[in-house]
Amino acid sequence: MPEIRVTPLGAGQDVGRSCILVSIAGKNVMLDCGMHMGFSDDRRFPDFSYITRSGRLTDFLDCVIISHFHLDHCGALPYFSEMVGYDGPIYMTQPTQAICPILLEDYRKIAVDKKGEANFFTSQMIKDCMKKVVAVHLHQTVQVDDELEIKAYYAGHVLGAAMFQIKVGSESVVYTGDYNMTPDRHLGAAWIDKCRPNLLITESTYATTIRDSKRCRERDFLKKVHETVERGGKVLIPVFALGRAQELCILLETFWERMDLKAPIYFSTGLTEKANHYYKLFIPWTNQKIRKTFVQRNMFEFKHIKAFDRAFADSPGPMVIMPGYCVQGTVGHKILSGQRKLEMEGRQVLEVKMQVEYMSFSAHADAKGIMQLVGQAEPENVLLVHGEAKKMEFLKQKIEQEFRVSCYMPANGETVTLPTSPSIPVGISLGLLKREMAQGLLPDAKKPRLLHGTLIMKDSNFRLVSSEQALKELGLAEHQLRFTCRVHLHDTRKEQEMAMRVYSHLKSVLKDHCVQHLPDGSVTVESILVQAAAHSEDPGTKVLLVSWTYQDEELGSYLTSLLKKGLPQAS
Amino acid sequence: MAEIVPTQGRYQDFHAFDLSGATRVLEWIGDKGILVAGYESLKKNEILHLILPLRLSVKENQGLFPERDFKVQHGGFSDRSVFDLKHVPDTRLLVTSGPPGCYLQVWQLAEDSDVIRAVSTIDVHESEGRLWPRVAVFPSVAPGILHGTRLSSLKVVDLDSQKTTYTSGVSDDDVLSSLQVLNTDTFAFCCSSGRLGLVDTRQKWAPLENLGPGPGSAGRRWCAEAGGRGPGPSIARLGSDGQLCLLDLRDLCQPVSSVQCPVSMPSPEPELLRVTWAPGLDNCLAISGFDGTVQVYDVTSWAGVGHQVEPLFTHRGHIFLDDSGMAPAPLVTTHTWHPCKPRTVLSAASDASLHVWDWVDPCASR
Numbered sequence: 022m023p024e025i026r027v028t029p030l031g032a033g034q035d036v037g038r039s040c041i042l043v044s045i046a047g048k049n050v051m052l053d054c055g056m057h058m059g060f061s062d063d064r065r066f067p068d069f070s071y072i073t074r075s076g077r078l079t080d081f082l083d084c085v086i087i088s089h090f091h092l093d094h095c096g097a098l099p100y101f102s103e104m105v106g107y108d109g110p111i112y113m114t115q116p117t118q119a120i121c122p123i124l125l126e127d128y129r130k131i132a133v134d135k136k137g138e139a140n141f142f143t144s145q146m147i148k149d150c151m152k153k154v155v156a157v158h159l160h161q162t163v164q165v166d167d168e169l170e171i172k173a174y175y176a177g178h179v180l181g182a183a184m185f186q187i188k189v190g191s192e193s194v195v196y197t198g199d200y201n202m203t204p205d206r207h208l209g210a211a212w213i214d215k216c217r218p219n220l221l222i223t224e225s226t227y228a229t230t231i232r233d234s235k236r237c238r239e240r241d242f243l244k245k246v247h248e249t250v251e252r253g254g255k256v257l258i259p260v261f262a263l264g265r266a267q268e269l270c271i272l273l274e275t276f277w278e279r280m281d282l283k284a285p286i287y288f289s290t291g292l293t294e295k296a297n298h299y300y301k302l303f304i305p306w307t308n309q310k311i312r313k314t315f316v317q318r319n320m321f322e323f324k325h326i327k328a329f330d331r332a333f334a335d336s337p338g339p340m341v342i343m344p345g346y347c348v349q350g351t352v353g354h355k356i357l358s359g360q361r362k363l364e365m366e367g368r369q370v371l372e373v374k375m376q377v378e379y380m381s382f383s384a385h386a387d388a389k390g391i392m393q394l395v396g397q398a399e400p401e402n403v404l405l406v407h408g409e410a411k412k413m414e415f416l417k418q419k420i421e422q423e424f425r426v427s428c429y430m431p432a433n434g435e436t437v438t439l440p441t442s443p444s445i446p447v448g449i450s451l452g453l454l455k456r457e458m459a460q461g462l463l464p465d466a467k468k469p470r471l472l473h474g475t476l477i478m479k480d481s482n483f484r485l486v487s488s489e490q491a492l493k494e495l496g497l498a499e500h501q502l503r504f505t506c507r508v509h510l511h512d513t514r515k516e517q518e519m520a521m522r523v524y525s526h527l528k529s530v531l532k533d534h535c536v537q538h539l540p541d542g543s544v545t546v547e548s549i550l551v552q553a554a555a556h557s558e559d560p561g562t563k564v565l566l567v568s569w570t571y572q573d574e575e576l577g578s579y580l581t582s583l584l585k586k587g588l589p590q591a592s
Numbered sequence: 593m594a595e596i597v598p599t600q601g602r603y604q605d606f607h608a609f610d611l612s613g614a615t616r617v618l619e620w621i622g623d624k625g626i627l628v629a630g631y632e633s634l635k636k637n638e639i640l641h642l643i644l645p646l647r648l649s650v651k652e653n654q655g656l657f658p659e660r661d662f663k664v665q666h667g668g669f670s671d672r673s674v675f676d677l678k679h680v681p682d683t684r685l686l687v688t689s690g691p692p693g694c695y696l697q698v699w700q701l702a703e704d705s706d707v708i709r710a711v712s713t714i715d716v717h718e719s720e721g722r723l724w725p726r727v728a729v730f731p732s733v734a735p736g737i738l739h740g741t742r743l744s745s746l747k748v749v750d751l752d753s754q755k756t757t758y759t760s761g762v763s764d765d766d767v768l769s770s771l772q773v774l775n776t777d778t779f780a781f782c783c784s785s786g787r788l789g790l791v792d793t794r795q796k797w798a799p800l801e802n803l804g805p806g807p808g809s810a811g812r813r814w815c816a817e818a819g820g821r822g823p824g825p826s827i828a829r830l831g832s833d834g835q836l837c838l839l840d841l842r843d844l845c846q847p848v849s850s851v852q853c854p855v856s857m858p859s860p861e862p863e864l865l866r867v868t869w870a871p872g873l874d875n876c877l878a879i880s881g882f883d884g885t886v887q888v889y890d891v892t893s894w895a896g897v898g899h900q901v902e903p904l905f906t907h908r909g910h911i912f913l914d915d916s917g918m919a920p921a922p923l924v925t926t927h928t929w930h931p932c933k934p935r936t937v938l939s940a941a942s943d944a945s946l947h948v949w950d951w952v953d954p955c956a957s958r
Contacts, residue, residue, distance in 0.1 A: 229706070230661040231642065231946075234608040234913065238660060241606075359656050381658040388664065389612055414705040415667030422636065422669070 023443045025194060025220055027429075028436040029406055031055060031067035039094050040067035041196065041222065041406065046189035046443070048169045051085045052196045052222070056096025056128075066097045069105050071434060078107040084165050087113040088198025089182035090120040090263070092128055099125060099142035099150040108153065110165065114173055115156045116181025116303045120263060122151050123295060131348060159183070177201035177211045178384050179264045180299065180306050186216060191444045193218040195398055200224070202390030205235065206271040207300070209308040211386070213398045219441050221400035225408035227385040228416050242269075242380055243276050249376075250284045250339040257375075259353050261346040262293040265382045267300055270326055273341065277325045284339040287329035293345060294328060297321050388416060395424055402439055404429045447476065447483040452490060502571035508584045509556070512563045517542050519553040519563050522588050527551075530583065534576070549577055551584075602905065604935065605950035607648070608913050609662055613638060614944040616864065617677040618928040619686075624649045625665060626928075626938065628946070629674035629688065637674055639688070639708050641666035641701060648936070648948055662946075666701045668708025675724055675863075680751065681731040687714070693724035693741060698751070714739070714749050726771040728779060738779055742767055746781070748793065758793045769815045769863075780827070782816035784862070788829060790818075790841070802829075802844040805837065813862035822874030824891060825849070830867040830879055832859040836901075838891060849894040851901045855882040864925050872934030876904075880924040884911040886939045888951065905951040910941040 025045050031038035038055035051072075057065040072081060085107065087095045098121070101107055113121070125147045132138045142150075157163050157173050164170050168190065173183040177200055184197045195218040200211035249256050260266045266288070273286055288294070300307070300321045329342060347353030352363060356373055363371045386394065395403060403420050405413060410430045417428040429437045453474050475491035477484045492499050512519055524538040527546060537545045544551040549569040556562040565584055569577030613630035620626055624644055630637030643665050647657035675690040684701040686708070696714040714737060716725050723741040730736035730748060736757055740746035742765045748758035766783040773779045774790070781799075782788040789799030804814070816829040818841075825838040825848040834855035838848045859865055865881035875892040887903040894901065910922050922943035930936035936950045 227661070229664045231609050231611065231664065233645070233660045233662075234610070236913065237606055237608050357656075376655065378655040379658040381660060387661070389610065392612075411704065412706050414707050415664065418669070418707070419638075419667070 023192075023441045025192065025439045025441055026436055027194075027220070027222065027404055027431065027439075028071065029431055029433050030069065030071055031057065031433060038065065038067050038097065039088075039198075039224075039406070040097070042072060043187065043194055043196075043222075045187060045194055046168070046192050048083045048165075048187075048189050049081055050169075050187050051082055052185070053088055053094040053198065054085060054096075054098045054101050055091075055093040056100075058093060058096075066100060068434065069101065078105065079109050082107065082109055083169055084109055084171070085111045086171065086185050086187070086196070087111065087117060087121070088176070088185065088196065089114075089179050090117050090124055091179065091199065092124060094198060095121050096125070096128065099146045102150045102153060103142060103146040111150070111154045112157055112163065112165075112171060112185075113154060114159070114181045114183050114306075116299065116306055117183075118151070118154050118156045119299055119302070120181065120296075122147050124263065135348075157183075174213045175209060175211060175306075177204065177208045180208070180267075180303055184211060184213060186213075186218065191446075192441050194220045194222065195400065197221070197223045197394065199226075200386055200390075200394070201384040202386050202393050203235070203384075204308050205268055205384055206275075207267050207307050208384070211394065213394065215397065215399050217399045217401070219400070220402045220404060220439055221395060221398050222404045222406060223391055223394065224386070225391060225405040225413060225416065227387045228391055228405065228408055229412055230387050231389075232387045238380065238382065239272055242382075243272070245378055246273070246341060247276075247280070247282075250282065250341065253339050255339065256341040257353075258341065258343045259345060259347045259357070260343055262288075262291075263296045263299075265384075266293060266296065266343060267321065268382060268384075269343070270297075270321075270323060274323050274325055282325075284341065286323075286326040286341040286343075287333065288326060288343040289345045290328050291345070293343065388419075391416070392420070392423065395420060395426075399424075400426060402427045402429065404431070404437060406431075445483060447485050449474070450484065450486040450490060453485060453487045456487060503568060504571070504574070504577060505566060505568040506577075506581050508565040508567060508581060510563050510565060510584070510587060511561060512588070513561050514563075516553045516555055516563065519565075520544060520551075523551055523553060523565065523584070526588050527580075527583075546580060547576060548573055549580055551580070602952050602954070603949055604952050605648075605948075606909060607645070607660060607948045608909060609946040609948075611640075611940075611944045611946050614925060614942050615940045615946070616675055616925040618926050618938055618940055619677050619679050620928065620931060621679045623931045627677055627679060627686065628940065629670065629677050631673040631675060631690065633673050633691075637670045637672070639668045639670055639674065639677070639686070639699065640664055641708065644948070648930075648933075651932075664706070666706050666708045668699060668710070670697070670710075672697070676727050678727050678729050680729050680735045683735065685711075685735075685751070687727055687729065687737055689725050689727045689739070691722060691724045693720075696725065696727060696737065696739060714751075714754065716741070716745070723767065726768050728771040728773045730773050730776065730779075732776060738771060738773060740768055740771070743781070743783065760791075760797050762797050769813065769865075770817065772818055774818060780816070780818045782814060782829060784813045786812075786814035786829060786831065788814075788816050788827070788839075788844075790844070800841075800844050802839060802847070805831070805835075812858075813865070815862075815865045815867065817867050817869060817877075819869030819871070820875065820877070821869070821871065822892075824875045826869070828867045828869065828877055828891075830865055830881075832862040832865060832881075834858070834882065836867070836879065836889075838894060849891075849899075850897045851894060851899050853879060853887065853889075853901060854903070857882065861923065864923065866926055868927065868929060870929050870934065871931060872929070878927060878929070878937060880927045880939065884908070884922045884924055884941060886924055886927045886937065888937075890955075904954065907937070907939060907947070907949055907951070909947050909949065910939065910943070910945055913945065 028042045030040040038057040039053040041052040043050045133141050159173050162170050162172050170188050172186045176182040176184045187194045202210050204210040246256050361373045403426055420428045431437045457472050474485045475488050520542045524544045528536045534546055552566045554564045556564050567581050615628035616631050617629050618626055626642050629639040643663040645660045647654045673690040674688045677688045679686055686699040688697045698712045699708050700711045701708055725739040725741045728738040735751045736748040737751055738748045744763050744765055746760035747756050750757050766785055766787055769784045770782040777793050780790050786804035789801035791799045813832045814829055818827045820826040825840045827839040829837040834853040836853050837850045840848050859882045867879045870876040876890055878886055878888045880886045886907040888905040890904045922941040924939055924941045927939040938948050940946050
């Protein structure tokens with residue numbers, strides 16, 4: 022059935038867990054397997070019952086693809102593969118493969134050890150899950166099986182994030198995951214070629230926003246940091262270790278260098294240290310500028326930024342510290358929520374006297390970015406996930422008008438079906454081509470030429486060959502079909518004279534055809550034979566026998582009607 | 593390393609955005625939303641209802657709001673360029689105007705989705721060449737749309753019934769440049785020639801008028817705005833050569849002062865001239881339309897004729913942040929003051945940039 026079916030199991034119309042099921046030409050692919058960070062019960066997982074109804078997941082799914090290491094895209098993977106049960110291949114880029122398990126383990130520790138949650142995946146499950154991973158390189162076509170192939174494209178956003186093209190024959194789907202169309206300090210911008218997929222699935226979290234300029238954001242951030250440090254104060258920047266932390270490190274390092282600042286900058290040990298290690302490892306995944314700088318020195322080898330030691334906690338003087346993400350329930354989280362009084366252990370109440378600033382540095386595509394990507398890929402259809410349908414009607418219209426494509430916004434569990442017109446490649450034999458060329462007429466690129474042949478379908482192979490060759494291959498003999506028609510005309514002359522008159526008449530009318538008068542009295546028009554005979558019973562009536570082959574059916578019928586009209590009077 | 597806008601210590605806050613198309617209109621809808629619209633002639637233009645980033649709307653604890661982005665609340669498409677856009681207060685309706693000036697378009701912001709739909713038109717019976725009608729709204733239970741290209745074609749049309757409820761009834765063909773509703777019965781007009789007046793719609797045409805600065809340099813065009821807080825003059829008339837004239841409502845015939853603003857050259861597009869009074873500061877106004885800057889002036893001590901004055905503050909962001917190097921420098925197309933935050937201004941330029949900035953008053957005493 023030539024159609025593509027897409028069902029979001031999560032991130033249909035809400036931001037949270039991303040998990041999309043795609044059926045293309047009989048293949049089933051799962052795109053991302055995310056965890057919804059806002060829930061602590063089963064609502065945090067995508068609804069897999071939709072697919073498990075079809076039987077064993079391993080039999081149903083041809084592969085799973087993970088776009089990047091953020092937990093809302095891979096957080097449910099160990100649960101899915103080890104607790105629900107899936108043993109097929111899981112594709113992701115190398116950095117994603119390296120960093121995913123770290124984040125999953127970190128999250129597991131917090132959920133189980135700190136929050137005491139049950140029914141969570143174990144460390145061993147994470148390890149077992151990662152054994153099923155197959156790493157892919159950018160722009161490398163990976164054959165999942167004989168028919169299904171996938172290819173990863175650079176997505177920006179975070180280290181190792183990729184957009185994926187899924188292709189079966191001439192049908193393809195591109196899934197963007199999260200991406201960013203503007204380069205930042207440590208990552209390049211997303212890019213895709215004019216691959217013209219049947220469908221482009223794009224995230225639209227920020228589709229209805231107009232982002233402020235990066236320069237202004239950075240300026241604001243640095244201004245506040247600088248002012249505090251100049252006053253001798255301390256700056257704490259709680260930021261998640263992987264992703265924006267590296268961006269801020271480069272920003273601070275560059276600023277410190279430019280302004281010749283001396284205050285120390287620290288990041289907390291543990292996750293951040295591991296993260297920096299991976300960024301150094303995966304330099305090809307960073308942006309061009311970093312790669313150029315890397316020749317002289319590794320850009321993630323910071324001069325001004327070092328690992329924090331708890332002994333520094335009471336040191337006087339200015340400093341900047343990046344302690345890491347503040348999970349709900351921690352002092353840091355409470356302060357960020359605006360609390361100005363904290364109850365500490367032993368009923369001690371502390372006043373929060375520090376200045377609190379909350380800034381957003383996330384790297385997502387806004388409306389402009391989405392339009393840019395659609396323009397690059399040139400899809401036939403667009404599907405938006407991660408947004409709210411009512412609030413995206415305008416964007417839908419904008420995409421439909423600008424690119425003349427259909428735009429879909431399914432809810433979770435809702436299936437979108439796209440009809441496709443797959444093209445079936447047919448090989449044409451050289452002999453047939455040559456024969457057509459030998460007809461003499463030059464091929465006209467704008468006008469289709471009708472050509473006759475025989476289509477042979479064997480296995481999944483289609484060939485167009487000449488009839489003779491087909492007969493030969495199939496071991497069949499050729500049969501000729503010949504039609505004969507009798508035309509009765511009132512004429513008293515002799516047969517030979519009659520034939521002569523038929524010849525003259527036909528010669529004058531059918532100027533484009535080859536009309537001949539044979540020695541035995543018969544007249545030929547191309548391969549059609551006309552013979553005059555006397556009527557057996559009525560000498561005043563002559564019978565013209567018109568005979569033609571199946572190939573000359575049209576001319577034969579025309580000749581017959583022409584002769585039925587009678588011959589012109591003798592001149 | 594990418595340049596950071598020089599922190600001259602004069603901005604309290606500065607946010608820069610890029611719209612998908614340049615706008616010449618910045619119309620407030622409530623005090624948290626603005627409307628912008630494209631003015632290209634050969635393609636579809638977007639009309640957008642944008643919600644200000646939360647941190648720019650709240651009065652306290654700004655620091656706790658990370659979101660710095662505008663949100664597109666509603667969007668629609670216009671086949672024509674939009675040169676003027678007015679929101680009908682207390683409704684979900686908008687009125688737009690632009691060339692060809694033969695009709696005004698009425699739009700509605702949908703309630704159940706994010707679409708802006710065209711709902712009706714208002715005919716403008718005389719349309720000519722490149723002129724397009726200015727628009728202002730008389731807010732009331734039955735809103736009236738004031739429009740006109742020339743003094744002779746000034747009309748008020750009832751939005752619901754489409755009946756004309758007022759006409760100027762004069763034959764003066766002065767071309768209009770500004771129209772402003774002052775209260776339920778009064779509006780102010782300014783012509784390109786500089787002639788300005790206040791009209792009471794309950795009477796036959798008999799405006800309080802200032803006939804204009806007289807024959808000056810050929811091609812000089814004017815616009816004006818009434819407003820201002822504080823005891824001083826409340827009408828400002830701006831010329832395309834940078835002349836700024838202040839008048840008092842009580843005696844329009846005698847301008848209070850006339851100064852020459854330091855502009856590098858006459859405005860290349862006099863239709864884009866804007867002069868606005870700050871709603872939250874005394875005797876403070878802003879001008880734009882000469883180049884890529886917006887200039888803010890304190891007019892408290894202005895008196896007499898011909899003085900040179902210096903701006904209190906000049907916003908140069910549209911020039912500094914212009915990435916293109918090749919194209920001609922952007923021109924500020926319009927600006928507007930935030931209704932609640934006294935020193936916050938929004939400005940838009942021809943390169944589709946949109947800035948929100950809060951300037952620091954260099955005089956500590958304010």
